[in-house]
């Protein structure tokens with residue numbers, strides 16, 4: 319629980335300091351990013367269809383770890399946040415930095431535009 323609230327706190331700080339770039343979100347590029355880096359683990363078109371990771375259908379502004387058919391890490395289960403765009407941005411930059419013991423074994427998306435675009439694509443799905 320203690321770690322959970324520390325994570326929430328750091329996410330909140332990140333949300334406040336998030337600069338909100340002038341970059342216009344491009345869902346078409348986001349789809350490419352998704353296909354290149356997320357699709358090996360995540361299914362998107364429907365809820366409750368899980369691969370190595372949980373389905374990402376409707377994930378934007380949805381509660382974290384809310385997929386009943388997926389077994390999350392304890393860390394992610396305890397995180398208990400809403401996947402706002404800012405929280406997604408911070409998590410996708412470096413999952414391990416936000417949640418050191420996450421099961422999402424993925425280095426992150428380093429380019430801010432790519433993160434913003436993939437989030438735009440997720441919003442549409």
Ligand code: HEC
Pocket residue numbers: 352355356357358359360370371372374377381382383384385389390391392393394395401406410419420421422423424427436
């Ligand atoms: C190597 C496989 C893998 C890759 C690549 C990957 N993920 Fe994940 N992802 C996971 C796993 C596994 C989890 C569950 C993590 C846990 O339980 O700690 C997860 C969890 C998530 C969650 C939280 C879902 C929820 O229900 O709360 C989001 C959001 C997410 N991933 C987005 C992405 C996006 C976007 C990409 C591409 C930029 C991506 N992931 C790439 C495996 C992956």
